Amino acid sequence: QLIVTDRLASIGELSSGIAHELNNPLTGVIGFSDLLLDRDLPDDIKEDVEIISREAKRTAGVVRNLLTFARKHETERNRVNINSIIEKVLELRAYEQKVSNIEVNTRFAFDLPEIMADGFRLQQVFLNIIINAEHFMTEAHGRGTLTITTEQLGDIIRASFADDGSGIAKENLEHLFDPFFTTKEVGKGTGLGLSISYGIITEHGSNIHLKSFTGEDPLTKGNNCRFIFSY
Ligand SMILES: Nc1ncnc2c1ncn2[C@@H]1O[C@H](COP(=O)(O)OP(=O)(O)OP(=O)(O)O)[C@@H](O)[C@H]1O
Ligand SMILES: [Mg+2]
Incomplete structure (x- = not known):
């Protein structure tokens, strides 16, 4: 764990340096193409410029992720309810999930x-x-069922x-x-998604582990990947 944290720290420093360097020229590319x-x-040129603009914006998204990853601000702690936090995320994803045929079942402990x-x-x-679950479910079979349980x-x-x-x-685990x-x-x-998440989770003194199955395993009842967060 120490080695992982150490490696994360040096990658963090390196990437925030790169991210800052990239930010300025990117702002120029996006601004001028817009x-x-x-x-x-003419239509053909317009299409090309649209590609420049779109790809530059995507790169800016990657840079933003890198900066989040590198930032080491103090966490702000308040009293929060895990159920409400998950519900908020589901609201954010509701539209995407609907158009991607993702069904979500929630089994929330009501007195958490x-x-x-x-x-x-x-x-x-x-x-x-x-978002990872959505991606790998749609990729696997064009739809999916996500079951979220709190207890x-x-x-704990x-x-x-x-x-x-x-x-x-x-071999990827x-x-x-x-x-x-x-x-x-x-x-x-x-x-970067999971490594950022890992950083946040350890900062909280909480834990994440996962169970994953590939292939047809009748024991898993089709739940092939399960991330378990505990606090
Ligand atoms: N629910 C899942 N099902 C299958 N594989 C997963 C799942 N969640 C994560 N993974 C594996 O873990 C890898 C790393 O996930 P992570 O969120 O860190 O990055 P990413 O999703 O590939 O990229 P990004 O988060 O920037 O979109 C994924 O590429 C995938 O191989
Ligand atoms: Mg991800």
Whole structure:
């Protein structure tokens, strides 16, 4: 764990340097291509400029992720309810999920005690997990069912996210939380989602582990990948 944290720290420094360097020229590319788009351009040129603008904006998104990853601000702790945080994330994803045929089943413990946590950052963690689930379920079979459960076990609060996507190959399991590890197609994922989440979770003194199955395992009842957060 120490080694992982150490490696995360140096990658964090390196990437924030790169991100800052990239930010200025990118702002120029985006700004000027948008200005061009306001002009009366022939259709073929307009299409090319649109591609420049779109790709520059996507790159800016990657840079933003890198900066989030690198930023080491103090966490702000308040009393929060895990159920409400997850519900907020689901609201954010409702439209995407609807058009991608993703069904979400929630089994929330209704009397869950509040915890002291940075709600915004936990929201980021759950958002990452849920977007990953959506992606790998749609990729596996064009639809999906995500089951989210919260429960209290003694003085531990748990939230689990089980999807019926592709599962995770054995040889990838140990790399999942590594910065930049991704199995998404080139250009689709930064591989930072889970490493950022891991950082947030350890900052909270909480924990995440996962169970994953590939292939047809009748025991898992189609829940191929399950991320379990405990606090
Ligand atoms: N629900 C899931 N089902 C299958 N594989 C998963 C799931 N969640 C994560 N993974 C694996 O873990 C890898 C790393 O996930 P992570 O969120 O860190 O990056 P990413 O999703 O690939 O990129 P980004 O978060 O920038 O979109 C994924 O590429 C995938 O291989
Ligand atoms: Mg991700």
